[in-house]
Amino acid sequence: MAWDFETEPEFQEKLDWVETFVREEIEPLDLVLGNPYDKSDTKALDIVRPLQQQVRERGLWAAHLGPELGGQGYGQLKLALLNEILGQSRWAPTVFGCQAPDTGNAEILAHFGTVEQKARYLEPLLNGEISSAYSMTEPHGGADPTLFKTRAELDGGEWVINGEKWFSSNARYASFLIVMAVTNNEVSAYQGMSMFIVPADTPGVNIVRNVGIGTEPEGEGSHGYIRYENVRVPRDHLLGEEGGAFAIAQTRLGGGRIHHGMRTVGQCRRAFDMMCERALSRQTRDGPLASLEIVQEQIADSWIELEQFRLLVLRTAWLIDRYQDYRRVRKDIAAVKATMPRVLSNIAQRALHLHGALGVSNEMPFVGMLIGAESLALADGPTEVHKVTVARQVLREYKPVDGLWPSAHLPTRRAEARARFAELLEHEVANS
Ligand SMILES: Cc1cc2nc3c(=O)[nH]c(=O)nc-3n(C[C@H](O)[C@H](O)[C@H](O)COP(=O)(O)OP(=O)(O)OC[C@H]3O[C@@H](n4cnc5c(N)ncnc54)[C@H](O)[C@@H]3O)c2cc1C
Numbered sequence: 001m002a003w004d005f006e007t008e009p010e011f012q013e014k015l016d017w018v019e020t021f022v023r024e025e026i027e028p029l030d031l032v033l034g035n036p037y038d039k040s041d042t043k044a045l046d047i048v049r050p051l052q053q054q055v056r057e058r059g060l061w062a063a064h065l066g067p068e069l070g071g072q073g074y075g076q077l078k079l080a081l082l083n084e085i086l087g088q089s090r091w092a093p094t095v096f097g098c099q100a101p102d103t104g105n106a107e108i109l110a111h112f113g114t115v116e117q118k119a120r121y122l123e124p125l126l127n128g129e130i131s132s133a134y135s136m137t138e139p140h141g142g143a144d145p146t147l148f149k150t151r152a153e154l155d156g157g158e159w160v161i162n163g164e165k166w167f168s169s170n171a172r173y174a175s176f177l178i179v180m181a182v183t184n185n186e187v188s189a190y191q192g193m194s195m196f197i198v199p200a201d202t203p204g205v206n207i208v209r210n211v212g213i214g215t216e217p218e219g220e221g222s223h224g225y226i227r228y229e230n231v232r233v234p235r236d237h238l239l240g241e242e243g244g245a246f247a248i249a250q251t252r253l254g255g256g257r258i259h260h261g262m263r264t265v266g267q268c269r270r271a272f273d274m275m276c277e278r279a280l281s282r283q284t285r286d287g288p289l290a291s292l293e294i295v296q297e298q299i300a301d302s303w304i305e306l307e308q309f310r311l312l313v314l315r316t317a318w319l320i321d322r323y324q325d326y327r328r329v330r331k332d333i334a335a336v337k338a339t340m341p342r343v344l345s346n347i348a349q350r351a352l353h354l355h356g357a358l359g360v361s362n363e364m365p366f367v368g369m370l371i372g373a374e375s376l377a378l379a380d381g382p383t384e385v386h387k388v389t390v391a392r393q394v395l396r397e398y399k400p401v402d403g404l405w406p407s408a409h410l411p412t413r414r415a416e417a418r419a420r421f422a423e424l425l426e427h428e429v430a431n432s
Helices: 009-032 042-057 076-086 102-112 115-126 245-281 293-323 326-354 356-360 366-376 383-395 410-420 422-431
Strands: 131-135 151-155 158-169 174-182 193-199 205-211 223-234
Touching: 009 042, 009 076, 076 245, 076 293, 102 115, 102 131, 102 193, 102 245, 115 131, 115 174, 131 158, 131 223, 158 174, 158 193, 174 245, 193 223, 193 245, 245 293, 245 326, 245 366, 293 326, 326 356, 326 366, 326 383, 356 366, 410 422
Parallel strands: 131 174
Antiparallel strands: 151 158, 151 174, 158 223, 174 193, 205 223
């Protein structure tokens, strides 16, 4: 039997260290430092660099990568256990060198980049010296890449990019952007789009607005609405093959989605812990909230949803390690993607509610969690699209029935069974 739900003692020791380190050293930074992607914030860097050094010394830096890229090669299952802890803090992924969207960008640079591209863009990214952005979604049709209009055309030795992109996270802090553009209108979008590495200071990369989430003040958000106006990049800034953008995007988004799932387990756990603490602490005339059966039901529902989701994430991580091929685990990754916003939203909403007015106030993190859950339902594609993927993949394992009646139709099955055992049944009847 190969099923095993235990963590190796040596890795558990590392996880125990991470748990304490995140709680004591990193979580306080969430309360006083600005945006983790802003590499011009030297004060933040002075505090964070020594912490990153400790992570390296513990052999936990960039744990999402293989050893050939300076990572640990732990695989996705161990990464899931680690990310569950890191997901509880805003700064923790950056301190551990595994923050999205840089992780996904690093992954495609590692897979598809040339030696020169890796030296110029991947290495400083892996060393945490720079930030990056991924610029795919367009304002008029985000969830459907076949509607994209941004074009790249060859002019002499350069690609010239024109178009608009929407919600490119961290664009304002990025040193380079990975941009998806149409390079051939004659073929389907699946063969006609290419990826480009665009240094952020290239003339024509114009951020129209830095869009914020929820109640962030206008203009102070970090999701770039970008207009690319005659942006010229050298020919060698094509990433991968011309026309290869779709395949590249799948590599990137497959990893990115499961990593979000792992961190979301951490977010759910955080909300759940707060809910339980509140239930035991807040008194009513009949005793603590925890003594009310209606509250117990909320706690039980939350625990069950969290455990189900966590097991789905861990099993999917295990499958990725096993097959080493995101395409073979598409259904499972899509299921994680479709499940995570609902579970986080359910648990955070119940936790918020049990905290009363304090829960809805800006003195607790629940409203941010609810908006985070809604963001998870959109970033990397809306839930509906992922449910369609799950259903399509599942249906491949089935075939239609021949004839009028379902294969489980009882009269038909009974007749077949009677026919099969007719001789025996007649014999039994004759003997009785
Ligand atoms: C926090 C956050 C960060 C993001 N970061 C990035 C980033 O770094 N880079 C980037 O390129 N993009 C990024 N995005 C954009 C994200 O990929 C898009 O929001 C997503 O693909 C949906 O596109 P849209 O917002 O244009 O919604 P639309 O395409 O307008 O869809 C709106 C709604 O319509 C419905 N819908 C649409 N299509 C279908 C369908 N086929 N089947 C059923 N229902 C459908 C769904 O309910 C969907 O929620 C980010 C988004 C968020 C929220």
